[in-house]
Amino acid sequence: MSTIAKEAHTASHQSTSGVSRHRRDWAAFAVIVGILWCLPLSLGGFYLYLGLAVAIYAISALGLQIMVGLAGQLSLGHAAFMGIGAYTSVLLQKNAGVPFPAALAAAALAAAAAGLLMAQLIRLSGVYFKIATFGFGVVVHQILSNWTALTGGSAGVRAIPAIGVLGFQIETRTGLFVCEALTLTLLYALLIRLSHGKIGRAFRALGQNEAAARSVGIAVARYRMMVITLGCAIAGIAGAYLPHLMRFLSPESFTWYESLTCLIMITLGGLGSLPGAIIGAAILIVAPEYLRDFAQYKMFAFGILLVASMILLPRGIAGAGMSLSRGKRMHAQ
């Protein structure tokens, strides 16, 4: 198949009218949020733990999805911004007694500021930007590992305080899950609204044809800054929840491997698809828990999974599901 034919084939699947895509996204939202809220809470125990981890990485993957899948700004340092959010939130709670909601907001702001700084400093496009984001991620990891006085270095931060909201201390996993699931639900809904608004269309234009976006009056530089800042802020929010799940905070949770894992999540789920980001996060969090005997092969398996999904499911699981349902509809007609 020629490149043009492939593009047309992909487009014929991806592009439906805006209204039907909007409805489809809300339908997927209802299903995913329904499963998210029902399964971990009803099954409890280990499944609740899995639900907590899935929710955190789903939030992070949503942030990366709008950057990479929607706006085409491939970041290879996404975990660094989770790290900035995690340390900002925990240190504020632990050292300054800041309540969790304010610490969560500070985490988002700190990660957003770091994202903006990265975008401003780098000011590159294409492959140079991708390589620079990788470098930025490494630098942040080194700072977290070596600024011992503030971060505890590789020994990490222990005795993570419980989440306090409106005077209540949330010390159970169920309570933590409700907070996380609520955050994920709200963010997911906001991102659906965003992706179908003018900003979202500008992001998509930027991701598909930057020169064309510029020529029709879209302020490409501004939207690039905006999407990077937003994606990093969302990563910061995800990071703020991570220490409360792990009961421990270490720079090793924010390495290059974690960034790569986030990328595999959105690729496997379906680039450009918000539900795909959550599905990809769920698979990459749940599957290793059932394959603990092969833990040493985790990144090897993830690599194979990435290559296999690019070959067999280029539009990811969400895209394959969409094709299947479209095929069934056409067959029924």
Place this chain on the structure above:
Amino acid sequence: MPASRSESVSYSNANASQAILRTVDLGVSFGGHQAVNAVSTSFHGGALTAIVGPNGAGKTTYFNLISGQIAASQGEVWLSSENVTALSVSQRARKGLGRAFQLTNLFPRLSVLENIRLVAQSMQSGRHHHGFDFWRIWSDAADLIEHATDILRSVSMAAQLGDPVATLSHGDQRKLEVAMLIAMNPTVYMFDEPTAGMSADEVPVVLDLIRDLKTHSHKTILLVEHKMDVVRDLADRIVVLHNGQLVADGEPAEVINSDIVQEAYLGTRGGARRGLM
């Protein structure tokens, strides 16, 4: 005889006060090569100006300098009474410089309607100017959809509004580009070889769209075109570039028949004019 370079400059300057678009000593060099060399001229409303010249004459580079794709090494670009030389491509587009490209410049994975709507929305002013209509969802924007559909109707593409752009024929993609320019509602329309790569039966469709624009709007239209029959058919004025310099500027008939154009195109002075007719 058409105006010579120096005459054309004085002609342009004489009319500069009413000009919609002006270039003043505009030029750019790449290394030692002067691709566009101090081109000064002005363009007025309600007229279609064809910019012609042999391959490598600097036509597309001149377009790129006007629309901002390339930064000028020298000179200025004025849109009405505003110097836009320092503005970015997107800023110039929002000021009213609408540009179509030699190669189709569309959003391939969006539908036809979404392409038009994206342009119409990016041109909105007021509180929506920077796109912070966060709560305005797709289905709420009925006016924009209606506007985009009207534009598609005007270019006979209403039946394809839900089609992904990458599945359209080359001719339809060029039509869509014209529709996107219409959606921008620019002060200046810039077409760079709009019929390039089109089949014989697709060419008249795009030319009719440009002709309609010329007839029904009082806009400034600039057209880079190699096909002289197209130029003769559409142009009110011809500007000739050769080796990056403006070498002729005037009425189509006299410019096409001028020795300087004959020489620039055919390398002969006075002979073989039929080739350009």
